[in-house]
Structure formats: structure tokens, C-alpha cells
Amino acid sequence: MxxxxxxxxxxxxxxxxxxxxxxxxxxxxxxxxxxxxxxxxxxxxxxxxxxxxxxxxxxxxxxxxxxxxxxxxxxxxxxxxxxxxxxxxxxxxxxxxxxxxxxxxxxxxxxxxxxxxxxxxxxxxxxxxxxxxxxxxxxxxxxxxxxxxxxxxxxxxxxxxxxxxxxxxGAWLPVALQAFTHFAADNWGEVPLVGEKLRQFSALLNSPAARQMARWHLEKATGTVKEDxxxxxxxxxxxxxxxxxxxxxxxxxxxxxxxxxGNGNGIKPDVTAVRADGETLVDTWLKTQATGDQEVARLQRKGGEAVSVRTSGLPDIDGAPGGLFTAPSEQGDPGSFGLVALLCRLLGNTVDPDVIATSCFIPAIxxxxxxxxSDPKVxxxxxxxxxxxxxxxxxxxxxxxxxxxxxxxxxxxxxxxxxxx
Known part of the structure; x- marks a missing residue:
């Protein structure tokens, strides 16, 4: 690429x-x-x-x-x-x-x-x-x-x-990605090296530009998904x-x-994109976006309570035609969910191998x-x-x-x- x-x-x-x-x-x-x-x-x-x-x-x-x-x-x-x-x-x-x-x-x-x-x-x-x-x-x-x-x-x-x-x-930043970023920053923001990155990511997603650009925004993992x-x-x-x-x-x-x-990555709605367990996470998973009511993510710190992230009325947009989310790194070019998988590993967890790496970022329309x-037909x-x-x-x-x-x-x-x- x-x-x-x-x-x-x-x-x-x-x-x-x-x-x-x-x-x-x-x-x-x-x-x-x-x-x-x-x-x-x-x-x-x-x-x-x-x-x-x-x-x-x-x-x-x-x-x-x-x-x-x-x-x-x-x-x-x-x-x-x-x-x-x-x-x-x-x-x-x-x-x-x-x-x-x-x-x-x-x-x-x-x-x-x-x-x-x-x-x-x-x-x-x-x-x-x-x-x-x-x-x-x-x-x-x-x-x-x-x-x-x-x-x-x-x-x-x-x-x-x-x-x-x-x-x-508007741009599409997967709600599950936004939720995980804020959740991880809140829980591991003080961890050496990776904590600083998590805080930066969370702050970036809540910046004025991101709030203005993203069609749907989530301020914190337990917040409400909305147009900011x-x-x-x-x-x-x-x-x-x-x-x-x-x-x-x-x-x-x-x-x-x-x-x-669609964007050619075989992304179907409401399927698990990332699942992780290990030193810091328990049965944590993110799903691709689906139309209708959906639990789009389950986030749980080891020893903590599970956080359920739900959406309603959003389109199945991860697989839509458009410019793809990329985040260049030494490990390759992970997309939206690939970035989450990378962060999960950096936090000491094992990630299921069948990660759906990327998703639509800027829909062609x-x-x-x-x-x-916001119209799935369009x-x-x-x-x-x-x-x-x-x-x-x-x-x-x-x-x-x-x-x-x-x-x-x-x-x-x-x-x-x-x-x-």
C-alpha cells in the first residue's frame, strides 16, 4: 500500500x-x-x-x-x-x-x-x-x-x-474503537510507555476536530453515542x-x-472483530457495526466489572465502500480493529488470530x-x-x-x- x-x-x-x-x-x-x-x-x-x-x-x-x-x-x-x-x-x-x-x-x-x-x-x-x-x-x-x-x-x-x-x-470512527480507547486510557493510562499512547489516543478522539468530523462520537466508554x-x-x-x-x-x-x-475486506455486520484475554483483560471483545440495537463491545479489566457498549440506529458501515482506516506502525499498517488488537497485546493479552483488521473510515458518499x-441504503x-x-x-x-x-x-x-x- x-x-x-x-x-x-x-x-x-x-x-x-x-x-x-x-x-x-x-x-x-x-x-x-x-x-x-x-x-x-x-x-x-x-x-x-x-x-x-x-x-x-x-x-x-x-x-x-x-x-x-x-x-x-x-x-x-x-x-x-x-x-x-x-x-x-x-x-x-x-x-x-x-x-x-x-x-x-x-x-x-x-x-x-x-x-x-x-x-x-x-x-x-x-x-x-x-x-x-x-x-x-x-x-x-x-x-x-x-x-x-x-x-x-x-x-x-x-x-x-x-x-x-x-x-x-462525516467520518466513521467505529464506536467500539472509541469505547475501547477511552476504557483502556482510564484503566492503564499510567502504565509506562503504552499508557501515554492510550491517553493521547483518548484525548485525540475527544479533540474539537474529532468531535466535528465524526458522524457519531463517544466521549467515554460508558457514555452515549451521538452526533456531538x-x-x-x-x-x-x-x-x-x-x-x-x-x-x-x-x-x-x-x-x-x-x-x-463494499470495501472488499469481507466485513459483515455484527461479527467479532477483536477478542482478547490475558494479563489485564477478561473476555473483552469488539464487534463490527450493525443496523438496529446492538451490543457492539464488551470491555472488562481483570478483577473489574464488565462494561457493555450498546448502539441503536447506526448503519452497517464498517464494510461500506470508502477510504480505509490505516495507522502505520513498525508492525505493519493496522486498521481500526487492528490497532485495538495491537494495544491489547501491548497490555499483555492474547488476541484471537481472526482479527478483522480494518474498516471504512471515509465512506465514498x-x-x-x-x-x-447514516442511511444504510445510501x-x-x-x-x-x-x-x-x-x-x-x-x-x-x-x-x-x-x-x-x-x-x-x-x-x-x-x-x-x-x-x-
């Missing part, structure tokens, strides 16, 4: 890989309010910002890391996205944040600051291209819409908005700005298929703004241009890791940029 552009868990991942090569020195680096931008001029433009393309980082823990972003864009197995943009005469501005888990609206101010700087540095009158990966697509969408509606802000002078596997209709208040308020704020930037062409891609076919992911419906709120889109030929850069998707975006500029 090619390197994803956005690493969902960032440096907090247990055993996270550290061999990512250093990115080349940017030609310029801009300090921004709440973040920074790394500027790479096209060799055709003589170190001048002539045709700017702003690409925003997405959701993860801590500050943006240029090396990791560069690896996803340029050092992957399939398509050198920055080089291809440079070959068309476009300059690339990689936009990062001081805190990728901050609220979407807060980081949107960083986008606005970056756009201001790009317009100030630009030579000539070429319109900007602005967009992002994963939640970065939401941050830039909000920023552009705000610049159109707020008279105190300048014209964004942008002709094209792009999103790459962005959760326009912060998400509701963000959607209201976005709607007050018109929902989308209106003076631009809107395009997007999905790392999932548009055919309605969410990435392509084509329907409500989740598995073929996506057509009439369904989508985008002006044009491209879906992957197979369901693959979230924000994986491929020639199939990257080349389509480059062609769209060239066509409008």
Missing part, C-alpha cells in the same frame, strides 16, 4: 515508523497564525510564486510534519504529485497547522492567513487553487466560504477548490456561510469506489458529498454526478487506504488544475 498523505494518529501511534526520509528544504517558509506553509516553486517559474496551489494538511495529533506530508505526496509508490504539478508550471504551498486536532473553524483562520500571503507574494494575476487532504478539505472549504461572505476579508481570488478523501458528510454538539454547531456555521464557496469550481476525489460495492452516511448506492454536490469528482477503482496518493486520483486532479488555469 502506498504511503497515505495524512497519518490519522500521527506520532502517537504505538511503534510508529520513523524511517520516513527528510523532505527537501522548501524554497520559502511562511510563519502563519496557527501554523506554517512550506513553499516549493516550480522550476519553470524562476523562484517566483506565479501559479499557486495551496494543499492543506488534515486531522492528526500535534503539529503538521513536512517530512510525513512530503512522503505521502512525493515518496509514495505510485505518483509524484508535487513533481507533476511543478511540470505544469504550478507552485506548491503545503499548509500545516500548529495543532491538527484544533477546531476546523480555528484552523480555517490559518488558511485565510495563507491565502492572504499567497496573494501578496504572487507575481502576475493567476487565480489560486486551494484545497486539502482529509479534514484539510473541510478546513479550506470553510475558509473559502467565509472569505466570500465576510466583507472584512479580501477576495480569495481562487478558481478551483479541491478535496482529497474529505469527510464532507460541536459537530452540530460547526455544520450550522458552515450552512450560514452558504455551505460551500460559490465562486469556484468544486472538485473532489475518494479513496473508495463509486459503484456501491461522504468524500464525494453524495448523501447521508451508503451502498452507486454514486452518480446527480448525487454529488461537487462539480466534478473521481472515485478510486478500488477501496484503498485513506488519503493514499495514486496516479489514478492524482493525475485526474492535475488535469483538472491545468484545464482551469
Amino acid at each position: 502506498t504511503t497515505p498523505v495524512v497519518d490519522l494518529w500521527g506520532p502517537a501511534t504505538p511503534g510508529a515508523r520513523t524511517e520516513i526520509s527528510a523532505a527537501p528544504e522548501p524554497h520559502d517558509e511562511w510563519e502563519l497564525t496557527g501554523g506554517k506553509a512550506w513553499v516549493f516553486y516550480s522550476p519553470l517559474n524562476r523562484r517566483q510564486l506565479t501559479r499557486p496551489v495551496i494543499l492543506s494538511d488534515g486531522f492528526s495529533a500535534g503539529p503538521s510534519r513536512l517530512d510525513q506530508l512530503w512522503a505521502g505526496l512525493e515518496e509514495n509508490d505510485d505518483y509524484r504529485f508535487v513533481s507533476e504539478l511543478h511540470a505544469t508550471g504550478h507552485d506548491v504551498i503545503i499548509l500545516g497547522y500548529d495543532n491538527r486536532a484544533a477546531s476546523i473553524t480555528a484552523n480555517a483562520d490559518t488558511v485565510i492567513d495563507c491565502i492572504r500571503r499567497a496573494l501578496a507574494e504572487r507575481v502576475g494575476r493567476s487565480k489560486l487553487v486551494v484545497g486539502g487532504f482529509s479534514m484539510g478539505g473541510l478546513v479550506t472549504r470553510y475558509a473559502l466560504a467565509k472569505m466570500e461572505q465576510d466583507p472584512s476579508l479580501p477576495d480569495h481570488e481562487t478558481s478551483l477548490y479541491l478535496s482529497y478523501d474529505t469527510p464532507h458528510q 454538539r460541536e459537530r452540530v454547531e460547526f455544520l450550522q456555521a458552515l450552512e450560514e456561510l452558504g455551505g460551500w464557496p460559490r465562486s469556484v469550481r468544486r472538485i473532489g476525489v475518494a479513496n473508495g469506489v463509486a459503484t456501491g460495492n 461522504s468524500a464525494l458529498a453524495a448523501g447521508d452516511i 451508503l451502498y448506492r452507486p454514486i452518480t454526478p446527480d448525487n454529488s454536490e461537487l462539480d466534478a469528482f473521481k472515485a478510486a477503482g478500488r477501496n484503498e487506504g485513506h488519503t493514499t496518493m495514486t496516479e489514478e486520483l492524482g493525475a485526474w486532479i492535475v488535469n483538472e488544475i491545468v484545464a482551469i488555469s
Whole structure:
């Protein structure tokens, strides 16, 4: 699998890989309010910002890391996205944040600051291209819409908005995963090494960005599964700005298929994804999500009372077509349930071998703004241009890791940029 552009868990991942090569020195680096931008001029433009393309980082823990972003864009197995943009005469501005888990609206101010700087540095009158990966697509969408509606802000002078596997209709973080993370952090948060990781995971899942992005959120293992208040308020704020930037062409891609076919991992609803017993856990298990009333997880610390996690009215979404949850580590690329299995082992337990490793993270209908992911029928419906709120889109030929850069998707975006500029 090619390197994803956005690493969902960032440096907090247990055993996270550290061999990512250093990115080349940017030609310029801009300090921004709440973040920074790394500027790479096209060799055709003589170190001048002539045709700017702003690409925003997405959701993860801590500050943006240029090396990791560069690896996803340029050092992957399939398509050198920055080089291809440079070959068309476009300059690339990689936009990062001081805190990728901050609220979407807060980081949107960083986008606005970056756009201001790009317009100030630009030579000539070429319109900007602005967009992002994963939640970065939401941050830039909000920023552009705000610049159109707020008279105190300048014209964004942008002709094209792009999103790459962005959760326009929300992301899916399995409720069972959220419950286990909070349960484990509460019980083993002080254990050397692994405890720090558990606390980081739990805090990340309860961060403003996660609450706004996740379609269903669980604050603690014994809490109530719901659409979080912060998400509701963000959607209201976005709607007050018109929902989308209106003076631009809107395009997007999905790392999932548009055919309605499931994600190819044979994930059925209401089956055991992870089961563990051992030094710290007793008969602890997580199930894949099913429609209707369901006990989705049983969590028990050795010597403690069992915690039952229940859901009602959620769709069977783990097997839906879409970008898959990946969490790179030295042990491979575990997905959502694979990450739980890894944590169970780190806590001294034996895990049943038949783990269902990954699940859908960004349903294709969410990435392509084509329907409500809470509707199980819509989740598995073929996506057509009439369904989508985008002006044009491209879906992957197979369901693959979230924000994986491929020639199939990257080349389509480059062609769209060239066509409008």
C-alpha cells in the first residue's frame, strides 16, 4: 500500500515508523497564525510564486510534519504529485497547522492567513487553487466560504477548490474503537510507555476536530453515542456561510469506489472483530457495526466489572465502500480493529488470530458529498454526478487506504488544475 498523505494518529501511534526520509528544504517558509506553509516553486517559474496551489494538511495529533506530508505526496509508490504539478508550471504551498486536532473553524483562520500571503507574494494575476487532504478539505472549504461572505476579508481570488478523501458528510470512527480507547486510557493510562499512547489516543478522539468530523462520537466508554454538539454547531456555521464557496469550481476525489460495492475486506455486520484475554483483560471483545440495537463491545479489566457498549440506529458501515482506516506502525499498517488488537497485546493479552483488521473510515458518499452516511441504503448506492454536490469528482477503482496518493486520483486532479488555469 502506498504511503497515505495524512497519518490519522500521527506520532502517537504505538511503534510508529520513523524511517520516513527528510523532505527537501522548501524554497520559502511562511510563519502563519496557527501554523506554517512550506513553499516549493516550480522550476519553470524562476523562484517566483506565479501559479499557486495551496494543499492543506488534515486531522492528526500535534503539529503538521513536512517530512510525513512530503512522503505521502512525493515518496509514495505510485505518483509524484508535487513533481507533476511543478511540470505544469504550478507552485506548491503545503499548509500545516500548529495543532491538527484544533477546531476546523480555528484552523480555517490559518488558511485565510495563507491565502492572504499567497496573494501578496504572487507575481502576475493567476487565480489560486486551494484545497486539502482529509479534514484539510473541510478546513479550506470553510475558509473559502467565509472569505466570500465576510466583507472584512479580501477576495480569495481562487478558481478551483479541491478535496482529497474529505469527510464532507462525516467520518466513521467505529464506536467500539472509541469505547475501547477511552476504557483502556482510564484503566492503564499510567502504565509506562503504552499508557501515554492510550491517553493521547483518548484525548485525540475527544479533540474539537474529532468531535466535528465524526458522524457519531463517544466521549467515554460508558457514555452515549451521538452526533456531538460541536459537530452540530460547526455544520450550522458552515450552512450560514452558504455551505460551500460559490465562486469556484468544486472538485473532489475518494479513496473508495463509486459503484456501491463494499470495501472488499469481507466485513459483515455484527461479527467479532477483536477478542482478547490475558494479563489485564477478561473476555473483552469488539464487534463490527450493525443496523438496529446492538451490543457492539464488551470491555472488562481483570478483577473489574464488565462494561457493555450498546448502539441503536447506526448503519452497517464498517464494510461500506470508502477510504480505509490505516495507522502505520513498525508492525505493519493496522486498521481500526487492528490497532485495538495491537494495544491489547501491548497490555499483555492474547488476541484471537481472526482479527478483522480494518474498516471504512471515509465512506465514498461522504468524500464525494453524495448523501447521508447514516442511511444504510445510501451508503451502498452507486454514486452518480446527480448525487454529488461537487462539480466534478473521481472515485478510486478500488477501496484503498485513506488519503493514499495514486496516479489514478492524482493525475485526474492535475488535469483538472491545468484545464482551469
